[in-house]
Amino acid sequence: MRNFTKDLKKNWALWTMLIPALLVTIVLAYIPMVGLILAFKNYNFGKGVFGSDFNGIDNFKFLFSSGTGWLITKNTVLYNVMNLITSQALAIVIAIFITELLHKTYKKLTQSIIFLPYFISWVIVGIFVFALFNYETGMMNNLIKSAGGEPVNLYAKPSVWPFIICAFNAWKWCGYNSVIYIAAITGVDQEIYEAAAIDGATIFQRIRHITFPCIRPTVITMLLLQVGRILRGDFEMFYQIIGTNGQLYNATDVIDTYVFRSLTSGATLGMTTAASFYQSIVCFVVIVLVNAIVKKIDEDYALF
Amino acid sequence: MSNIKKAVALILAAAMVFALAACTGGGSTSGTTAADGGSTSGTTAADGGQSETTLDTSKEVEIVMYFISDRPAGQDIVDENMNKLFKEKLNCTLQVNWIPWSDYSSTYNLKLSSGEPIDLIYTAGWLGYSKLAQQGAFMALDDLWPKYAPKNYAKATDQAKQQATVDGHIYTIPTLWATYISQGPIYRTDILKGSDLEGLEIKTFDDIEKYCDYCLEKYPEILPMDIYQNGSAWDAMWARQLGYQLIGNEAGNFYFNLDEENPKVISIDEIPGIEDFLNMMKRWNEKGYFSKTCLSITDSQQCQNGKAFIRCHNIDSYQGLMIDAYNKKNGWEWAYSDFNKYAAHLPFTQDSVSVSINSKNPERALALWDLITSDQEAYDAFYYGIEGTTYKLEEDGSAVMLDPDLYSTSGMWTVRTTGLTRKTVGSPAGWDEWHEKWEEMIAKDDTQEKYSAIVIDTTGLDTEIANVTDVYNKYWTPLELALNTNGVEGGLEEFREQLKIAGADKIKEAYQKQLDEYVANLKK
Structure with missing residues (x-):
């Protein structure tokens, strides 16, 4: 003291x-965390957040009594792991390609175009998806039909949606993420590359043995930061692409969309708070675990 | 190093103390406001006992009202006009806030839980009125309503009052406008001219199929049926024409058979003939009556926009389509038919107005509502706007809306009052006859009407209802439209299995008990 x-x-x-x-x-x-107390209460509008009566863990039953809790947890984790890997890996590849490009105008142009999707809101992307894939007038089916094939109803095939969502996520984020990697690569001492070139290293060897090791700290920090939001499914993305299409819920429901839907279709505030609370706890556990693993491998890279 | 650690620990401790302080602070404020509210209503009630005219209008107040609809462009001038009148009569002004259709489901509950001092707020069975009342969102009006809105109270029927009662208290002022269970097909008839089907009256599901086949043949680029992301309403209509009635309006889609003496609560898949219905829907899907991606379509006005020819909805929608066609002068004609086996009023709590628990001026708010629902001048100013600007009166007293883009009455159904609501020019000719016919049918046969006062208590079923609702969204909606991947048989089996897991049996049991009590009371 x-x-x-x-x-x-x-x-x-x-x-x-x-x-x-x-x-x-x-x-x-x-301060907002105080609201989590609602997870253990039977919310009453008149009595307010703090005056309502406690009802133990009843609110959590709603999440698990029908098995939905496990399904959405699994979906949330898998989607995020997949999105994390694809968007980061793509971003690294793009960053390397762009830094290796020599023509300045072309380089700037490419980078801008790849960056552009970041500025398109998910609402618009949702409309893109519908315009591309809807059965009667969608672009995909029009192409298939004009080529003489049978139209495909993707909305009746829940199993392809994880890939569609993953692709759109990567498309939207890789440009943005690549900027950070480009900065990291630009920060690498150019003399190392020159020395390697003089020693006869090919472009792939230079990437493999110089670029990768040099941006490793950035990659790990980025990954850790992303893991931090691993249980926070990108609500807007799921909500705008899937909307209220019940056919696809089992394949695309994440905790956030489930919480939102329940809140708007009859669940009480207590139940939805409980779901959010559960999400936060699992999220916390995941971060601590991942950090512990990183720490074990190389202490310098750990966040805390 | 250890210094910093200690410092961090201290800061965290401080943060926690701060958070706790904030939390207790919040608790105490909410406590006091609740107490305040209690004491004011207590004193006014006592005042009311002394004499009839105790409403103190010496202080000017602003009444805040929330309503679900999209705000008309010309609302500002309408507000100004009606507030002049309200100021003069009750020394108050009314501020109407609009919750747009696009986000009512996400904001309505939040508005109530935010603690904002809302005086009047629209509520309805489909918004979860009785559940919200049980959760303490509204002020009990047992004493306030007759005292401060006596004319309105006198006009409300006993049936309406009974429907507004939750746990022994009245929490809402029901509408004074009778509405009927009237879900049925609404379809364009001008496209039939000159064909074999000219003059077709849709009476059966076969007629619907005939009509749609014709549409597809003549207009192959338009999908005839208006179905969008909310799913279809054909299932409920199908059940009603067989004499099945939904129970517990807000929760879970359970039915009972009106023709049985001691009706049993069942879920939709237990209605005999469900396979045939689903097979018919499957055929409709295969024929292409509606989009195979309809659950991702957000356009809820396909009929009005000329993207579809037939939909299943209530008679108010039919009137809306007719008036819209009249205003647009596009030559469209619509017809409506009623498939219901029995006629009955919709609960009067279908459209109603409540006073929020946080209201600061419940007395004045009720007095204002009384004025609007009993005085033609105030009603016109509130509902139709300004004479000469937003509406004009015909000689027979019916109203013509002058500029639908500026102002239309579409948003204010709650206030509709028998005797004050004018005939709108452009309404279908058969409109009044339908209402008369239903009244007649109800007077003759109360098979369904006798159940309209049932209010289901869902206490303790929150978890199951939330789960069952989710199962309906996930399995029933796609199955009904034949969008599921495992066919009618497989889909039904899966749906039944999921209902069981979700706890449908518990809900059924609870509903059954209340229904039995109600039936026993009827027999007395």
């Missing part, structure tokens, strides 16, 4: 600078 007061006196300027960030965190991240 005394040490702390001493430190406070000595570095008061630094501590003062910390205050705004601290306040923002408290107001935006810690």
Whole structure:
């Protein structure tokens, strides 16, 4: 304690600078957490969040009594793992390609075009998806029909949707993510490349033995940051692409969409809070686990 | 290093204390407001006992009202006009806030739980009125309603009052406008001119099929049936024409047979003949009456937009389509037919107005509602807007909306009051006859009407209802439209299995008990 007061006196300027960030965190991240108490309550509008009666863990039953809880947890994790791998791997490949390009205008142009989807909102993407795949007038079926084939109803094939969603996710994010990798690659000392070139290393050898090791810290940090949101399914993406199409729920339901749908179709606030609470707990466990694994492999890369 | 650790620990501790303080702070405020609300209503009730005219209008107040619909472009001038009148009569102004159709499902409950001092708010069975009332969202109006809205109270029927009662208290003011169970096919007839089907009256499902076949033949580029992401309403219509009635309006899609003396609560898959119905839907799907991706279509106005010819909806939608065609002068004609085996009123809580628990001026709000629903001048200002600008009166007293883009009455159904609502020019000619016919049928045969006062208590069933609703979304909706992958038999089996897992039996049992009690009471 005394040490702390001493430190406070000595570095008061630094501590003062910390205050705004601290306040923002408290107001935006810690105070709202109090609302989680609803997960254990039977919410009553008149009595409010704190006045409502406790009802133990009844609210959590809703999630697991019908088996939906496991299904959406599984979906959430699998989707995120898949999205994480594809979007990051693609971003790295794009970053390497772009840095290896020599023609300056072409390079800028390519990068801009790849970056563009990031600015398109999911609402619009949802309309794209429908326009592409709907049975009667969709572009895909029109192409198939004009080539003499039988139209395909993708909406009746839930199993392909994970891939469609994954593809759109990668398409939307890889440009954005690649910027970070491009920055990391540009930061690598050019002399190393020159030396390697003089020693006769081919372009692949240079990528394999110089670029990859140099951007490894960036890759790991990016992965860790993404793992942090692994249970936070990108709600907007799922909601806009799937909407309220019940046919596809089993293949595409993640915790967020389930919570939202339940809230709007009859579940109580307590039940949906319970689902969110569950999501947060699993998320916390995953982060701690992944961090522990990273720490075991190489302590320097761990987040905490 | 250890210094920093301690510092961090201290900061975290401080954050927690702060959070706790904030939490207790919040708790105490909400506690006091609730107490305040209780005391005010207590005193006013006492005041009311002393004399009839105790409403104190010396202080000007603003009444906040929430309504679900899209805000008309010309609402500002309508507001200004009606507030002049309200100010003069009750020294108050009304601020109407609109919750658009696109997000009512996500915002309606939030508005109530936000603690905002809402005075009047639209509510209805399909919005979960009785559940919200049980959860304490609305103020009990047992004393306030007769005291501050006496004219409205006098007009409301006992049946309506009974339907508005939840756990022994009245939490809402039901509509004064009789509505009927009227789901049936609404279809374009101008396209039939000159064909074999001219003058076709759709009376059976076969007629529907004939009609759609004709549409497909004549207009192959248009899918005849209006079905979008909410699923189809044909199943409910099919059940009703067999004499099955939904029970527990808001929750779970359970039916009972009106013709049975001691009806049994069943889920839709237990209605005899369900396989035939599903096979028919499958045939309709294969013939291409509706899109095979209809559950991803967001356009809920396909008929109105000329993208479909037939839909299943209530008589109000039929009137809406007729008025729309009249205003657009596009030459479209619509017809409607009623498939229901028995006639009955819809619950009067179908459209109703409640006072939020957080209301600051419930007395004035009720007085204002009384004025609007009893005084023609106030009603016109609220419902039709400004004479000469938004509407004009014909000689027989019916109203013509002058500019539907500026202002139309489409959003304010709750206020509709028998005796005050004018005939709208463009309404279908048979409109009044339908209503008369239903009244006559109800007077003659109360098979269905006698059940209209049943209010189902869903306490303790929250988990099961949420699960069953989800099963319906996931399995029934695609199955009904033959969009599932495993056929009619397989789909039914899967649906039944999932219903069981979701706890449908528990709901059925609870509903059955309440239905039995109700039937026993009827027999007394």
